[in-house]
Structures are given as C-alpha cells and as structure tokens.
Amino acid sequence: MQPALLSVSVRTRRTPFTNRVTAAGVKAYTVYNHMLLPTVFESVEADYHHLKRHVQVWDVSCERQVEIKGPDAFRLAQVLTPRDLSRMKDDQCYYIPMVDESGGMLNDPVALCIDDQRYWVSVADSDVLLWAKGIAAGLRLEVDVDEPDVSPLAVQGPKAEDLMARVFDDSVRDIGFFRYRKLAFEGKEMVVARSGYSKQGGFEIYVDGSEYGEPLWDALFAAGEDLAVRPGCPNVIERIESGLLSYGSDMTRDNTPHECGLARFCDTRAAIGCIGRDALLRMLHDGPSRQVRGVRMQGEPVAPCTQPWPVYADDQRVGQVTSAAWSPDLQINVAIGMIDASHWDTGTIVEVDTPAGLRLADVTALPHSSK
Ligand code: THG
Numbered sequence: 230m231q232p233a234l235l236s237v238s239v240r241t242r243r244t245p246f247t248n249r250v251t252a253a254g255v256k257a258y259t260v261y262n263h264m265l266l267p268t269v270f271e272s273v274e275a276d277y278h279h280l281k282r283h284v285q286v287w288d289v290s291c292e293r294q295v296e297i298k299g300p301d302a303f304r305l306a307q308v309l310t311p312r313d314l315s316r317m318k319d320d321q322c323y324y325i326p327m328v329d330e331s332g333g334m335l336n337d338p339v340a341l342c343i344d345d346q347r348y349w350v351s352v353a354d355s356d357v358l359l360w361a362k363g364i365a366a367g368l369r370l371e372v373d374v375d376e377p378d379v380s381p382l383a384v385q386g387p388k389a390e391d392l393m394a395r396v397f398d399d400s401v402r403d404i405g406f407f408r409y410r411k412l413a414f415e416g417k418e419m420v421v422a423r424s425g426y427s428k429q430g431g432f433e434i435y436v437d438g439s440e441y442g443e444p445l446w447d448a449l450f451a452a453g454e455d456l457a458v459r460p461g462c463p464n465v466i467e468r469i470e471s472g473l474l475s476y477g478s479d480m481t482r483d484n485t486p487h488e489c490g491l492a493r494f495c496d497t498r499a500a501i502g503c504i505g506r507d508a509l510l511r512m513l514h515d516g517p518s519r520q521v522r523g524v525r526m527q528g529e530p531v532a533p534c535t536q537p538w539p540v541y542a543d544d545q546r547v548g549q550v551t552s553a554a555w556s557p558d559l560q561i562n563v564a565i566g567m568i569d570a571s572h573w574d575t576g577t578i579v580e581v582d583t584p585a586g587l588r589l590a591d592v593t594a595l596p597h598s599s600k
Contacts, residue, residue, distance in 0.1 A: 244290035245442025285461025290380035313496035385431035472595030530555030
C-alpha cells in the first residue's frame with residue numbers, strides 16, 4: 230500500500246533546498262516533522278547502489294533543531310535525556326534517547342553542544358519543541374526554546390570526505406565521528422559534523438540561514454561532478470541493513486530505550502533530574518522482555534512495511550516486524566523487528582505474517598551482515 234500522491238500545502242513545510250530537489254527530479258516525498266523529506270530519486274534500489282559507491286547530497290532539513298538557549302540550557306537539556314551530558318564538549322554530538330515519565334521513548338535525537346548556554350537537539354519525527362517548551366515553562370527555567378532557521382544538509386557515501394574537502398577545506402578530514410567543527414561557506418560559519426543517517430560515512434552541514442541553501446547545494450554539485458555526486462535521501466534498504474532505527478516505526482512511546490537497544494546511550498544513575506529516571510532505574514533491575522533485532526525473511530522481495538507485521542513461533546505471537554526491504558547486496562529480505570526474549574537469540578526460526586503471506590525467517594543481530 231503506497232499512497233499515489235501527497236497533497237502539499239503551506240502546512241507541509243518546504244525546505245531551503247526544495248527548489249533544487251524538485252529540479253533534480255525527486256520522485257516521492259514523505260512528511261517528517263511537518264516538513265517535506267524526499268524518499269526516492271531514481272529508484273530506491275538505484276539510490277541504494279549509488280549511495281554505497283559514490284556520494285550523495287541529502288535534504289534532511291526535516292531533522293529540525295530545537296534550540297535551547299540561556300543560563301539554564303544545560304539543566305533543561307539534562308532533564309530531557311537519561312544520557313549524562315555533564316562531560317559533553319562543545320565540539321560533540323551525542324545520540325540521546327528522550328523518554329517520558331514512564332520511560333517510554335519520545336524521540337531519539339542527536340544533540341549538539343554549541344556552547345555552555347546553547348544546545349541544539351536535532352530531532353526525529355515527534356514534537357519535541359512542544360515538550361521542551363512545556364518543561365521549561367513548568368520548571369520556570371531561564372531558557373529560550375525555539376526552532377532556529379537551521380537546516381541539515383547531509384553529504385553521505387564513501388566519497389563524501391573528498392567532496393567536503395573541496396567545498397570547505399582539508400580540515401574536514403580531521404573531524405572525528407560525532408564531532409563537529411565550525412567551517413565557513415561564503416563567509417558564514419556553519420557547524421559541520423561527521424554524522425548522518427547512513428553507515429556509508431559522511432557529514433552533516435547545519436545550514437545556518439535558508440539563503441545559503443541553494444548556493445551550498447550548487448557548490449557541492451559543481452565540485453562533485455567527477456565524483457558522480459547525486460541528490461539522495463535516507464535510503465530504507467541501507468538503513469535497515471545498517472540497523473538505524475526510525476522513530477514512529479521501529480520504536481514508539483510504547484518502548485523503553487532498553488527495548489530499543491539504546492541502553493548504551495543511557496547513564497540513568499548519573500543523569501540526575503532527567504524525566505523518567507525513576508522508571509528507568511526500576512527497569513535496570515529486570516532488563517527488557519523484548520528487544521530490537523534483525524530479522525531475515527526468505528522468499529521473493531517483500532513490499533514496504535506500512536503496518537507492523539506479526540512474528541510467530543510455536544503458534545504464538547513473539548514479536549513484530551516494522552521495517553523491511555529486499556537487500557540487493559545480501560540477497561535476502563532484511564528487516565528490523567521487536568522480538569520477545571524467548572525468541573530473540575540469533576538463529577531462532579520464526580514466521581512473519583506479511584501481506585503476501587507467511588514468510589519463514591530467522592532472528593539475527595544488527596547491523597545485518599552477509600553470512
Ligand atoms: N542526524 C541529525 N539529526 C537526526 C538524525 C540524523 N535527527 C533525526 C534522526 N536522524 C535521529 N535518529 C538517529 C538515529 C541514529 C543515529 C543518528 C540519529 C546514528 N546512530 C549511530 C549508530 O546507532 O550506530 C551512532 C550513534 C553513536 O555512536 O553515537 O547515527 O541522522 N543531525
């Protein structure tokens with residue numbers, strides 16, 4: 230089931246790159262944080278092969294920044310996540326689970342410490358701005374919480390570093406994973422981080438000011454002609470292979486960080502004051518009863534997963550699959566699912582109830598690998 234068309238209005242926000250993305254022949258969009266996000270250029274498979282070999286420029290403006298600014302900025306940031314932010318340096322990006330008072334996942338953003346009175350929280354698809362504003366008001370914190378005119382542009386793929394070095398300078402090569410530097414484009418300093426929603430390597434430029442969007446897009450394409458640069462977007466096949474979770478699909482408020490495999494990004498004991506701390510501390514004792522896993526389904530290529538597919542074993546429901554795609558490189562259907570403890574060991578045989586019928590499958594670790 231794929232909707233034929235998306236009706237666009239002012240409410241479906243454009244981005245600084247929408248003119249360029251349209252001119253480049255984007256074939257489909259989704260909506261993410263009330264904003265357009267391209268999903269296909271040539272075809273999902275062709276985009277996948279190109280991403281793994283060359284370099285792509287992605288309009289991921291929909292990864293909106295929630296800016297927390299003021300004397301209480303650190304305090305509010307720490308209230309929002311069970312990850313310990315106390316040692317975060319001002320060139321660092323942290324993947325931060327955000328939970329509600331029961332420990333249910335609200336978002337899984339990337340946080341950036343811009344300085345000790347300013348944080349950016351680069352959010353997945355849920356309304357963190359409202360949550361953060363509500364908490365700031367309720368706690369009477371001395372902060373401004375707002376959405377600045379900052380739009381991430383991702384440069385992803387094995388040739389990303391070469392392209393970025395041409396448009397900025399060779400210092401991009403020294404940026405460590407999940408670190409950033411402020412580098413100038415047309416005289417404007419911008420945050421350039423080594424990060425992005427693929428495992429092919431690359432950078433994210435936090436384009437500070439919509440007016441820089443088209444000039445920067447054009448500069449990347451002019452500099453990358455011989456590198457076969459193309460427009461791209463987060464690719465569903467590549468992200469499933471890589472085990473990158475999608476909030477709203479692979480996890481919701483119904484899941485804890487432990488169920489999502491995000492416990493390594495929680496320091497719940499140290500994160501004093503964070504919302505959901507007591508609930509998460511109670512969970513530390515027992516551990517999760519289900520957890521995110523890879524699932525490999527046999528048979529013909531499956532259609533995209535547009536509602537959870539139940540997973541069965543021994544005539545019982547033991548979980549669900551929430552993202553699935555045929556992997557051309559692994560030559561099998563790869564998926565991400567939430568699987569009960571009784572069946573989550575690698576190699577466990579299960580059946581997945583897809584719209585095209587039951588598929589024999591096995592449970593595996595993430596990222597997916599050839600074996
Ligand atoms: N970049 C930025 N903002 C974002 C995303 C992004 N906001 C929305 C969404 N993506 C948030 N979700 C994720 C999910 C995974 C990762 C980043 C953002 C990610 N994870 C790595 C991993 O799991 O292997 C590394 C995490 C780490 O080691 O710290 O990259 O992509 N700006």
